[in-house]
Amino acid sequence: MVDPARSAALTVPLPEIRRLLPSAPATRCPDRHPAPPAGTAVRLGRVHARRVGRPRPAAGAPGAARCAPPRSDLNDLATRFALRLVEVMAGARPAGQLSRHTTHTAYGELALLVRRGALRPAAGGSRPVVRGVYDSAPAPGVLEVCARVDLGPRSRMLAFRLERHPRSQQWQCATVDAR
Structure with a gap:
């Protein structure tokens, strides 16, 4: 028989579900977000990365990149x-x-991670708490994220990769791992 007080403690209200990030804007605006020259250090959230590769095509040129969402939007998305x-x-x-x-x-x-119980708290233990989210954008339309999760006295790491779907332009998680 289940104790009503204990079952009430196990029930967690689910938060409201919101769309992760609106679609990318349909207009192109490379002049508004100029790319730094190749080889310069770029600050991306809390992580430093190096810009590598070819410079962005000129405005109106075939294959010109769409406007990237502002950096704060990507940080919010990752979090x-x-x-x-x-x-x-x-x-x-x-x-x-x-x-x-x-x-x-x-x-x-x-x-598989859910079945393994990667971040499931022990009976009577504290719930996991996200302490830090660190993201990096290694390529356009790609966001790699690492989050530190405290689970009682131990810390765990959660890593995942978000990619833009080529047709719908919505962000999708392509891989996830927890250690």
Whole structure:
């Protein structure tokens, strides 16, 4: 028989589900967000990265890149998705709620992590808390994220990669891992 006081403590209200990030703007604006020259250090959130590769094509040229969302939007996206992943792995949110925002491969990885109980708190233990989210944009339309999650006295790491879908331009999680 289940104790009503204990079952009430195990029930966690689910937060409101919001769309992760609106679609990319349809207009092109490379002049508004000029790319730094290749080889210069670029500050991306809390992580430093080096810009490598060819310079961006001139405005109006075929293959000119779309405007990248502002950096703060990408930081918000990374943080919101990290929180949702932690909630799924802790058992506070069903994994099916993220199926729209993951590729088939990533959903399989996520389901495996949930079955393994990667971030599930021990009975009577404290819930996982996201302490830091660090992101990097190694290429246009790609965001690699690492989050530090405190689970009682121990810290765990959660890493995932978000990519823009080529047709819908929405962000999807391509891979996920927790250690």
